[in-house]
Amino acid sequence: MEGVFPSRAVFKVAARHEPRREWVDLKGLIALIAAPDGPNLIERFAYRDLGGIMKQKKIETHKIGLVGQAPSRRGDPRKPLAGPNGQKIARLAGMSYDELIACRRKHLNTHHSGKRSKGDAFDRANGCVNAGDILLDWRVERIVLLGKNVAHCFGFRDVPFLAEIHIYGRRFLIFPHPSGINRWWNERRNERRARQLLQRFLRGETVSAWVPKERPLTPC
Structure with a gap:
């Protein structure tokens, strides 16, 4: 413990x-x-x-980016992570909702793409284009990628959840998609570990750098 x-x-x-x-x-x-x-x-x-004797390091929101998959069916495309998923990330991160929206935020699919058998549909080709735009435009140090589809668009395939990758001059955290239909969250220990590692990552602390056995990047 x-x-x-x-x-x-x-x-x-x-x-x-x-x-x-x-x-x-x-x-x-x-x-x-x-x-x-x-x-x-x-x-x-x-x-x-502790009355200020011991305080957690403040999260520097201007150095953080959050990348989601797509807005929900009723979500506002102009406000990424403004709904329940964003609120869950804020809770796990130990930050207020205002702090969350102060971070750079973007969905790789700007509109809801409908449903498929195991969840929401995802336009990977469009996602890869937007991932490239993020790498060119964002001036942040740490980026949280929410879900395997998002990670794949950045070239990270078969990378375990909660792994940290140093590449492109940035640090990436592969984070489970926060949706309630994601069974990964059913294990309480998973949520506890996700909360701890996310908070450490956002404060700039090293989580657990992932060293691939082969090429870490897979083209879209």
Whole structure:
């Protein structure tokens, strides 16, 4: 469980700051650990109550880009990631919705392309063109690619989720598509790991650089 919960050092620093305060209630802590969103709540508690002694590194939104697949059927093409998927990404990233929309955002398909048997249809040829435009136009350091279709358009095929790739002078994070129909999210441990790695990546920390055995890029 190391890395999921705040370290003991966090509570020791807090205790020195406010020695009269009861920082660790073991029964309450055990109950919190068992809660469905326990790890996230504990992390919020630790950083909130340290009174500024320990703070997470601020996310520099002007250095971040988010690339989605396409707007939803009722989504506004002019506002990428403005719906439930964007709200989910903001929650996982530990940022406010205002911070999310301050990042560079784009869908590779600018309009909803309809349905297919396993989800929404996707125009890969159009997606590859827009991926090229992003590489030419965006001046950002870190780009989150939401889903395998998006990753493929940037030349990343058969790359595992949550892998980080350094190429084109940028850093990319291959992130699972946030849609509720994506079964990857059914495992609670998957969501916990995705949240941790996404937040680290957005703060500029190294996640886990992926080193391919063969060529990392596959043309569209």
